[in-house]
Amino acid sequence: MKRKLKITRYIGIAALMGCVPLQQSCKDFLDITPNDQIVGESLTAENLPSLTSPLYNVVWADFNEKFYFGLGDGASYNLYAPYSDYVYPFADLAVTGITGPLVQAWQSFYVVVQQANKVIISIKQSSATEAQKQQYIAEARFMRGVAYWYLASLWGNVPITEDPSAIVNQPVVNTNPRKDVFEFAIRDLEYAAKYLPATSPQLGRLNKYSAYGMLSRVYLAYSGYIDNSGNANGGTRNQQYLDLAKNAARVVINQSNFHLMDYYPDLFKVENNNNTESMFALQWVPGLNNSTGWGYINPHQAYFAYSSEITGDDAAWGGWTRATYDVIKEYNPRDSIRRKATWIGYGDFYAEINKANGGLLNDRGDGRQYLNVKKGVVGSSKDNPGVGRMNSALNTYMMRLAEVYLNYAEAILGNSGSTSDGDATEYFNRVRKRAGMPEKTSITYEDIRYERRVEFCMEGQYWYDLVSRAFYKQQEVINYITAQSRNTIIPFLFEAPNVLQIDPDRASSPRAVGAVTPSIFVMPYPESELLQNPLLKEAPVPYVFTEVRITDLFD
Template identity: 30%
Template structure:
């Protein structure tokens, strides 16, 4: 607990500031104090810019796949620490569970200390014009990570003053009921909504509508349908967002970073030392036959057979999400030392399960690879710049398509279906982009199926399954084929799998975490 919750005792005074074109590029400053710093908007925004990228790395890299898509039945994996998430045999010692915990409590700790420091600066006469929106940014991030915490672990600790906790030496912190964790998350997002601006001149920065969209998602999880509908409608009515025409483009090129569909994205960039600042999904998802001297590829995660069967015929999102036999990318021209391989790829990359392995062919367990967040073989080979494992594409955490589907589902509410025109139109707008036929009446199952393929491989489907309740989640999960093309596999889903265990290492440091939860409010 100590190492994970109290990551930032002094982080507030070791400020990082941005003066460059990308707000996440920032040199460190020494000897900063409240007296001589946070006196300009750039200094304050430099502080909060640290929340948009690096701190998310441990979740975004692999834990997000393992929890959000492998466990949900969207992804198959056969290596490393992830296979237990296929059959729910993971343990409290899991690296992925520990990594996610560290990330969320680290961000929670940073935001708590940032809020405290900025409030102290205001008390000293600091300029509220730019300090208040920065505090609101912190509330958004703190609310968002506690939303994740409440969904992943259910009952969990809430820490609002990590510095005081560390100085007291008392690390006997209990778990609080999930309802309180989610209430805390909602209250944080409400503070963010109140303090964030309507717009921001810097692409990628949070706005009031980022908070409204995340609140809509949280209200939907709570089954507070009226408030979910209201917040989603406020985002829609703002006319600040829309669907990107090129669905595939959003996920295979950093030129789409901070597009009109993105309400909140993890910000990435490539520097001389990209570790932590770069997006590392390219190698974990890219097919091994796309590896070059510039780009690593080892396909740790591949589509499950079940998700492949979930796409309707003609769904344009399939090619934007999945590489299968016949999938091509003419501009990518990978090369290696094998002459037959180079001849096969001479006119551009081809995904081929019949060609000989080593000469351009690929034939993995599900005969497919993930296309989302695979930006290619590197600049020399017709793609964009890739530095080994790292690319510069942002990871979208909340998209306008989500808001539209939240709105449609919230209108249905506790009912089974709706023909209400605004809800049906929100749903159909997502389908029209996918090249699919529209409907005049929609059910909750329609929306759940639509959400699965729209957000496949984006770390979201597990939470959609979970919020259905145990009986429905069990029905859906046990119907999934989680095996390979040669060996189908099915699982038995038990109620204890609805939430992940607290990491074993945390309980060793804080035995209170093994006890029954208590009330926070």
């Protein structure tokens, strides 16, 4: 694990990068005295924030750059980009151990893990009070827990490590079983829920309700796995973990200060970074570009924007990064608010882009066209002072309150076919109403699945929803994926509002896609990792937990 262990240099770097004061994502957040040379008892409470600040950006950079949407939206077939190396292997179910973004993601997750481990060890040796130590250890354990949730969801059996020096000295190690990886993630997040403060100490930092929200996600996913190991079509979820998911979401709903933004498109504007709905977001440094701050910037706009008219520079490579026929068919015609905020169609107007010329009107072609990506596309530096070449300055959402609402509804639904429970329908409908959609008095899993796909489209989530469903309804998910229109790139055209058409004159040959088998739900280990650690191929070894699990989170 060569690259993922080179993490010492990250401590304190974020504090040195400087911030553009116009951007809330950075104001008062990374402006901390660096302490990468301060260790042991010389490390005091005032230095602790700079230890954890890199955990909000640079350690996640390789995950964020391409894998975040390439896997989350490509594998689930929200997105295709047939000439890219960052979408088509996932969309075509053709991922291998040398797929670049996959390798980068594995490395990034372990950078997060090992950086968090180093932070935890350093804090334990500091002269801070016990309460201060617990707070910042909780911040690091939250990040480590999220990284292990991704690892458990994607690869299943992976090595669990709490000591960077041990794996440096002995990098050839066994994996631990997926069940233990899930439990390790849960224990980290439970610790974070107990010891993080109720109010974020700086804008953009975590608080305890961020941890409760993430627990609602992980408990819900694990509920479908724990009872069905070796029986993926068992068809039921564990009621204990459904209840835990419900309780965690209810804590957020009843006790936190998070609330939905009023207008869905406002979630994806730079000036609304760290808004009232943002529970955990990666914090990118505005004012930098790809040559001055790689690792601290968000390059998504460069991959999504279809024209330099949007970016104001040459970094606009999204002409062939497009909505799939499958996802556009999904949108209810009344769901135009979310569609327009996610995908650019003919006749769409965006006042926040190309402001100097009165806004951006998409009038390309003859009134019919493909849909390119809008979510993550914010305009040029003239539109937003923090934008740089390949840097949108837009936070990357890792969890929004809307997800907690849907987690709550799904946990209440549980193993039932439908529910009319008042709490479930209330919070489900809060997400719907904001999008201008009619309320429902009874909901099913299919209703929740639709909301998740459309609400979080192009936020890197939908594949994980399918994987979680496949833990206990594997054949159903296989059938669903098989029915998607993956094996053709027959061009479709869009004519507002939400009218799809196939253009037979431009039809092309079918694409070759991988077989839809249970193997697609477990990613291959990177070839480079297998060469360095051949034990990845061997049977996993149970992990020995050394601490008692926290049990008083919902008293």
